[in-house]
Amino acid sequence: MNLFDVYPLFDINPVKAQGSWLWCDKGEKYLDLYGGHAVISIGHSHPQYVNALTKQLSNIGFYSNSVQNKLQEELAEKLGVISGYTDYNLFLCNSGAEANENALKIASFVTGRRKIIAFHKAFHGRTSGAVAATDNPKIVAPFNAEHNITFVPLNDEKAFDQAMDESVAAVIIEGIQGVGGIQLPTSSFLQFIEKKCKQHNAMLILDEIQSGYGRTGKFFAHQVANIRPHLITTAKGMGNGFPIGSVLIHPDIKPWSGMLGTTFGGNYLACTAAIAVLDVIEKEKLMDNASTVGSYLLEKLGQINGLFDIRGKGLMIGIDLPDDKKTVRTNLLKTHKIFTGEAKPNTIRLLPSLTLTKTEADIFLQALEIEVA
Secondary structure, eight states: OOOOOOOOOOSOOEEEEEBTEEEETTSOEEEESSHHHHTOSSOBTOHHHHHHHHHHHHHOOOOOTTSOOHHHHHHHHHHHHHHTOTTSEEEEESSHHHHHHHHHHHHHHHHOOOEEEEETTOOOOSSHHHHHTSSOGGGOOTTGGGSOEEEEOTTOHHHHHHHOOTTEEEEEEESSBTTTTSBOOOHHHHHHHHHHHHHTTOEEEEEOTTTTTTTTSSSSGGGGGTOOOSEEEEOGGGTTTSOOEEEEEOTTSOOOTTSSOOSSTTOHHHHHHHHHHHHHHHHTTHHHHHHHHHHHHHHHHTTSTTOSEEEEETTEEEEEOOGGGTTHHHHHHHTTOEEOEEETTTEEEEOOOTTOOHHHHHHHHHHHHHHHO
């Protein structure tokens, strides 16, 4: 049997990872400034993380959600404290797409409505409702296209106001658009959305799957706007590579038996991984590091000639390149052994571990300056 060929692959086979570094089977060392789509939050193979998972696996790895699992309660308590959402409730699942599916379902249950407002360049996942709310027709099958989704431009209050009405179940927006090229909603726009959702009794869903977990220097990117969404979705950095996702749910939303469900969500290993991540973020002050090193990167990037636009917050940064520099990302990988991400048509995305140092950032800055000269 062959693999279903849907991924364009680099000819690199990583076999070891530590901190912000990878080693391939040929012994070559790579600086990882992408973290596998912002997944690696506390660094590859962090010893506290590895030890916690190893210990848990030797006790019990899995049972269903038909029994008590005190690790779920511990995770919910720690996540509430570090995020500032102690009064919210937590539903655990397996991925970002699944988290968004459940958030959309909750909003529809609560409001009794179907219409969703999403934004141009949005990416919310590849499952049925999540991909329908993703602004990429190429990956939306006819089956997915049956959902009632209206797309409006980001940061356009007039267009949003025109789309908003009493049929809207929810507005879903990323704290910072990732796949869309690191596009930031303004604080005033987030506040405007929150106000309109309240006026129309619609739910506000903040997709913090890529922009959350301390990446921007705040625990969630939307917290800079001082808003409180009805639903907040997380995944990626939540488990540092172990599959886990969640929905933080406003206390006014009441659950009922069977409303949501999952087989693997919130299993012992997933909770152990997520607890270790929170403990390390707090102990090593990684949100402060993300803010400090991110600000340093943005400042130094601004001093490099030949870059079109630079934007971001913390360690979530987008760099637009001119058309004659389309090979820069490939050159960074092949010549300088540095992993970065991309967004079409010509944007480099930086999503490194929150443990990234200024010394490691300098390695990238020097290589980028060479490539855009």
